Amino acid sequence: MDNQQKANGFSRRDFLKNTVTAGAGTLLVNPMNLFSQDVNTNNQHIMGKNIKSKGYAAKDNSGKLSPWEFERRPVGEHDVLIDIKFASICHSDIHQMKGDWGPQQYPQVPGHEIVGIVAAVGSKVTKFKVGDRAGVGCMVDSCMECDSCKHGEEHYCENGKTVFTYGYPMKDSPTGISQGGYSNNIVVRDHFAVHIPEHISFEQAAPLLCAGITTYSPLMNANFKIGDKVGVAGIGGLGHLAVKLAVSKGAEVYAFTTSPSKVNDIKSFGVKEVIVVDNPSKLAPFKGQLDYMISTIPVQFDVASYASVVKPNGFFTQVGMPVGFQLTLSNIGLAGSRVNFNASLIGGIPETQEVIHYCADNGIYPVIEVIKANQINDAWDKVLNNEARYRYVIDASTF
Numbered sequence: 001m002d003n004q005q006k007a008n009g010f011s012r013r014d015f016l017k018n019t020v021t022a023g024a025g026t027l028l029v030n031p032m033n034l035f036s037q038d039v040n041t042n043n044q045h046i047m048g049k050n051i052k053s054k055g056y057a058a059k060d061n062s063g064k065l066s067p068w069e070f071e072r073r074p075v076g077e078h079d080v081l082i083d084i085k086f087a088s089i090c091h092s093d094i095h096q097m098k099g100d101w102g103p104q105q106y107p108q109v110p111g112h113e114i115v116g117i118v119a120a121v122g123s124k125v126t127k128f129k130v131g132d133r134a135g136v137g138c139m140v141d142s143c144m145e146c147d148s149c150k151h152g153e154e155h156y157c158e159n160g161k162t163v164f165t166y167g168y169p170m171k172d173s174p175t176g177i178s179q180g181g182y183s184n185n186i187v188v189r190d191h192f193a194v195h196i197p198e199h200i201s202f203e204q205a206a207p208l209l210c211a212g213i214t215t216y217s218p219l220m221n222a223n224f225k226i227g228d229k230v231g232v233a234g235i236g237g238l239g240h241l242a243v244k245l246a247v248s249k250g251a252e253v254y255a256f257t258t259s260p261s262k263v264n265d266i267k268s269f270g271v272k273e274v275i276v277v278d279n280p281s282k283l284a285p286f287k288g289q290l291d292y293m294i295s296t297i298p299v300q301f302d303v304a305s306y307a308s309v310v311k312p313n314g315f316f317t318q319v320g321m322p323v324g325f326q327l328t329l330s331n332i333g334l335a336g337s338r339v340n341f342n343a344s345l346i347g348g349i350p351e352t353q354e355v356i357h358y359c360a361d362n363g364i365y366p367v368i369e370v371i372k373a374n375q376i377n378d379a380w381d382k383v384l385n386n387e388a389r390y391r392y393v394i395d396a397s398t399f
C-alpha cells in the first residue's frame with residue numbers, strides 16, 4: 001500500500017473486499033457466460049463424463065510415488081478443466097503423503113502449486129474462457145456462503161467446508177477425495193482458480209500458488225514499514241520467497257539458515273545479513289533487535305530462541321507445519337522475550353491473485369529447477385535432506 005492510499009484512508013483489507021465485490025459484479029455483466037455456452041456446445045464430448053487423468057500418486061505412507069491413472073469428476077456448470085503445464089513440489093506434499101499429519105486415503109495425488117491452460121468451462125462460468133492461463137493453489141472449494149468466504153478468506157470457512165486440493169473428502173470425486181496437481185489435468189470450481197498473467201512464465205508462477213501466498217499474507221498483515229528489520233527463519237522453498245518479498249517491500253532483512261551452502265544464494269536475494277544457526281548461541285547477538293520475524297521451518301525447533309531476536313511486544317509468525325502440526329514451545333522462553341507468537345495459514349483467493357500480480361509486476365521470481373515426473377522421488381529426498389535450491393517444478397508433459 002503506497003502513501004497516497006494511506007492518505008486516502010484506503011486499507012489493504014478494503015482492497016481485498018473491493019476485489020471480491022468487483023469480481024461479483026463482473027460475473028453479473030460479463031458476456032463470457034454466452035461464450036462459455038458456445039464452448040460447451042463444442043465440447044459435448046467431455047461434458048457430463050468423468051475426465052480421465054494420469055499422474056503420480058502415493059499408494060501408501062512410504063513417501064514414494066508411482067504412476068497412476070484415475071478419473072476426475074465431470075466438468076460441472078461452475079467448473080473449469082485445466083490442462084496442467086507445471087506443478088511444483090511443496091514440503092507439505094511430503095508430510096501429508098507420509099501420514100505426518102494423520103492417516104491418509106490412498107492412492108492420493110499430491111500437488112497444490114498448479115498452472116496450466118483452461119481446456120473447458122462449465123455453462124455458468126464467466127471468470128475464465130478456453131485458452132486462458134490459470135492456476136490452482138491450496139483450496140478447491142468451500143461453503144461460499146459464510147462471512148469469511150464472502151470476504152476472500154475461504155481458507156477460514158466458518159462452516160468448516162474448506163476443501164484442500166488433495167486428500168480431502170469430496171462426494172463428487174470418483175476416488176472419494178480431492179486429487180492434486182502432480183497430474184496432467186484438474187477439474188476445479190472456477191472461483192478457486194486464479195489468472196496467471198502473460199508477463200510471468202508458468203514455471204515461475206507455480207510456486208507462488210502456495211509458497212508465495214503463504215509468506216505474502218503474513219508479511220502484508222505485519223504492516224512493517226520501509227527500513228524495519230524483518231527476520232526470515234528457514235530459507236527453503238517458502239523462506240527464499242519470504243526474503244524476496246520482504247526486500248521488495250523495503251525491509252532490512254535478516255535471514256537465518258542452518259545451511260552454510262546457501263549463504264551466497266541468500267545474499268544475492270538482497271538481505272542485510274545471513275546468520276548460519278549451527279547452534280543457538282548464534283542467535284544471542286540479535287536478541288531484541290528485529291521488528292518482525294516469519295518462520296518457515298517445517299520441523300521441530302527452538303521457537304523461543306528464534307523469537308527472542310524480535311523486539312519486546314513485537315510479532316513472530318510461524319508458517320512451517322511440522323509433523324502432527326505440533327510445536328513444542330518454551331513458555332518461560334516466550335514470556336521472557338515478551339514476543340507475540342502467532343501462526344498463519346495460506347491466504348484467500350483474492351489475496352492469492354494479488355500476490356501473483358505483485359510478483360509478475362515486480363519481477364519477484366522463485367528460484368526453480370524444472371524436473372520430469374520420473375525425478376519426483378529423488379526430488380523429495382533432496383527436499384527432506386535440505387538440498388533443494390529452492391523449488392522443484394514438475395513438467396506435466398512428462399506424466
